[in-house]
Amino acid sequence: MAVETGRTSGAGVRLLILVLVAALLGTAAVLYTTRAADRATERDRARPGAPATRAGAVSLREPGRLLFRNLAWGPARDRIASVPLAAASGPRTTGPRDCLRFHAAAGTGICLRSKGGVVPRYEAVLLDARLTPVRHFAVPGVPTRARVSPSGRLVAWTVFVSGDSYAGGTFSTRTAVYDTRTGTLHPSLEAFTVFKDGRRHRAADHNFWGVTFAADDNTFYATLATGGRTYLVEGDLARRTLRTVHENAECPSLSPDGTRVAFKKRVLGRPADAPWRLTVLDLRTGAETALAERTSVDDQALWLDGRTLLYALPGDFGADLWSVPVDGGGSPRRVVVSGTSPAVVG
Template sequence: MSTRARLLVLVLATAVLAAVAAVATLRAADRATERERARPGDPVAAAGAVTLHRPGRLLFRNLAWGPQRDRVSSVPLAGTAGVRTSAPVDCLRFHAAAGTGICLRAVDGVLPGHEAVLLDARLRPVRTFPVPGTPTRARVSPSGRLVAWTVFVGGDSYAAGAFSTRTALYDTRTRTLHPNLEEFTVLKEGRRQRAADHNFWGVTFATDDNRFYATLATGGRTHLVEGDLSRRTVRTLRENVECPSLSPDGTRVAFKKRLPGTPTAAPWRLHVLYLRTGRETAVAETRSVDDQVLWLNDHTLLYALPGDFGADLWSARADGRGAPRMTVKSATSPALIP
């Protein structure tokens, strides 16, 4: 056999051995992944029909590994650890109420981006809006009429000092889109305020489909603002309030508050503000929560914290008593169908 032939045989043999090794490595990795997924207590998701009219359900973005990851999923409130049903709807942020859903999702293509998709009660797309940044917050009013979403258009973290947001509101009845809350008039103590650095996020709606609350950041400070949709105004109420969530009875706002002396990347503590008296109560959750909480009822808050597969949903009492507890593993962006 010639030297050239020997070299050719050697190269082919090396290539075959490399291919065998690669296949073995991939199979071992797959087996390891399956073992990871098969751990006792890990969530199980199965494809199925999810609607917004089935009462007593909790909906969320599923983060459990597998083919249903990132899909809108549903479990009964009475058994949140059970098998979750997943719809063929992928979202980065999700919320729903009274038969209306909002899904903020990525868009692939030559020019990747993001969009806000209005969903009907069967989670079918009704209308799509392009959004100019990375999704971060989404909310539907209790009646299902009003929808709001927030995206980062510069920076990507509320913990960082330098970021910019864009918050839009949409009226499903009049089909009116307010593409940027920064176009609303800001009132402070009755006087109009103008600033180039106004940023809004974290809208939460009252039951009258006109009033709403949100966060306004300006001058290095955050403010709770109350908005009037018909007048296109917002007025400042209180400093150091972020991501408000109005209670079902309309008397309190749960929010995250920056505490002095805390790490820059984890500065928040959950509080509840009584709107009539101005009294604040710290929630028993002592970990930093970077989320807009959901009220499960008049007494219980639900929120996301980092978990093994991205995030887990935890719950805590709104009155500051008790202790937090894990409610749904591998999940985020919850919505309640009461």
């Protein structure tokens, strides 16, 4: 009995030593990881041109602010950032929400985000004025466009169901519109009736993307691709109809007064992977104005005001936000380093 007790006590001591060693190794690993993360954060913050960020409250109702997806390297990457419109290049405040695409208006936000996992999954998250999730929608592909109507009532999003670029022309999209007041979800614009040149148009290759809303919460514009061409279409949400109004127009953005549409126009002779020129269409006259930005812009531009557009171009940390006058004059100006998906809080 004494021998057996001795063996048990010896085994217990060895087990205790193993537990203590494992605990010490675990503590050391945690300390190493934490210090490495701290050093990485310090290194990222020290990179030339990296903007200063701080965590804090971000509101969709604080006037005079520019919100966007923060792309600066560090723990706040992909979070929604807020800066004063009058000092957009200065320090930014980042909220708790991670988004791949984002837009907001009148206290309503839409965030397209990754859900993680071995197999990538994505969702559209409706946000309130404090960036608190209100409702979640599963989406069938990679997020690419998002918009909220001026009143905050309607939201729209587009995802790539197959393919991941508008440049090559071989892709499939799915665009949904949600009415926050009635709770009605239109899961795909492909269910709407299309009129082309005044006649009903049926085709298996209809693709829609890039919704932009008018102030009446019924009229909207979007891109239709069919037969190897793209069209600006005007939508009627109540009637579930779409009609073509202009050819060779992608990713429209309606001006605050509802009279003009900014869009991407494909230009012959440009490279296949960079074919676009930012252009503004007068909806009344049909006149086009090519803008001073000559770099191909693969983005849905945003009207900063009635005279200026905001848009993203590739940058050192992913993308930067630029501005350009809408009258065709002036020259492009970088507004925000390491940012994309802007929204203006009036």
